[in-house]
Amino acid sequence: MGLTRESVIDGLLAKVPYFGWLGVQVDRRGDELTTVLPFAGRLIGNPALPALHGGVTAAFLETAALVELVWTAMGDERGGFLPIEQDESMPRLPKTIDFTIDYLRSGLARDAYARGRVVRLGRRYASVQVEAWQENRSRLFAQATGHFLMPQPRD
Numbered sequence: 001m002g003l004t005r006e007s008v009i010d011g012l013l014a015k016v017p018y019f020g021w022l023g024v025q026v027d028r029r030g031d032e033l034t035t036v037l038p039f040a041g042r043l044i045g046n047p048a049l050p051a052l053h054g055g056v057t058a059a060f061l062e063t064a065a066l067v068e069l070v071w072t073a074m075g076d077e078r079g080g081f082l083p084i085e086q087d088e089s090m091p092r093l094p095k096t097i098d099f100t101i102d103y104l105r106s107g108l109a110r111d112a113y114a115r116g117r118v119v120r121l122g123r124r125y126a127s128v129q130v131e132a133w134q135e136n137r138s139r140l141f142a143q144a145t146g147h148f149l150m151p152q153p154r155d
Contacts, residue, residue, distance in 0.1 A: 003084065003090070005070075005071055005074045005075055006028070008070060008082075008090060009026055009033075009070065009071060011090050012067065012070060012090070012093065013025075013026065013067075019063055022037060022056065022059060022063070023037065023040060024036070024060065025038065026067055033068060033071055033115070033116075034113050034114070034115055035060070035064035035067050035068075035113070035114045035115070035116075036111060036113055037056075037060045037111065037112040037113075037114075038111050039109055039111050041109075043056045044109060046106075049106055049108075050109045051106035051107055051108065051109075052106070052107030052108070052112070056107075057107050057112075057132070057141075058144075060112060060114060060132065061099075061101060061114060061132055061142060061143075061144040061146075062099050062144070062146060064116050064130045064132070065099070065116045065130045065144065065146040065148075066093070066094065066148075067116065068115070068116030068117065068118060068128055068130070069094055069116070069118055069121075069126055069128050069148060070082065070091070070093065070094070072118040073094075073121060073126070073150070074091070082094075082151060083152070083153040083154070091151070092151035094149060095148060095151075096146060096149075097146075097147040097148060098147050099145075099147075100144060100145050100146075101142060101143075101144045103141075103142050104140050104142055104143065105139075106141065107134065107141045107142065108134060108141075111134065112133070112134050113132065113134070113137075114130050114131065114132040114133075115130070115131060116128050116130040117129050117130075121150075122150065123150060124149065124152070125147065125148070125149065125150060126147070126148045126150055127146070127147050128145070128146045128148065129143070129144070129145050129146075130143060130144045130146070131143045132144075
């Protein structure tokens with residue numbers, strides 16, 4: 001059985017220990033992916049508010065960007081842009097070039113959701129925008145833009 005987009009996303013979340021510690025999940029509805037950050041007390045950075053730690057927010061947004069990029073790259077009509085590792089268990093993953101986050105308001109002590117949109121997908125470079133919200137999608141608490149170096153086939 002070959003690699004499917006779903007198995008690669010599951011593998012990506014299992015492969016990175018920090019994703020597991022955060023508790024990140026992916027909800028797929030049709031062709032839309034929503035990355036979910038279930039609330040847990042350990043994610044609080046400011047207990048006085050309480051508010052999500054800024055590093056948690058950043059990691060969550062970068063995770064959502066990677067999930068969307070991998071999903072899109074594997075489903076690309078040109079055959080995908082992710083070369084498979086030698087052991088054939090996972091494709092080689094994009095590497096972050098830069099990631100810019102706009103913290104729009106405090107992330108509160110509740111579940112958070114994010115969706116990414118691949119703006120550009122090329123053989124060497126990709127750009128992804130991400131929006132994160134909690135109870136109301138029109139009231140974002142953070143947004144980000146990431147640029148990624150796409151993996152190249154090994155010779």
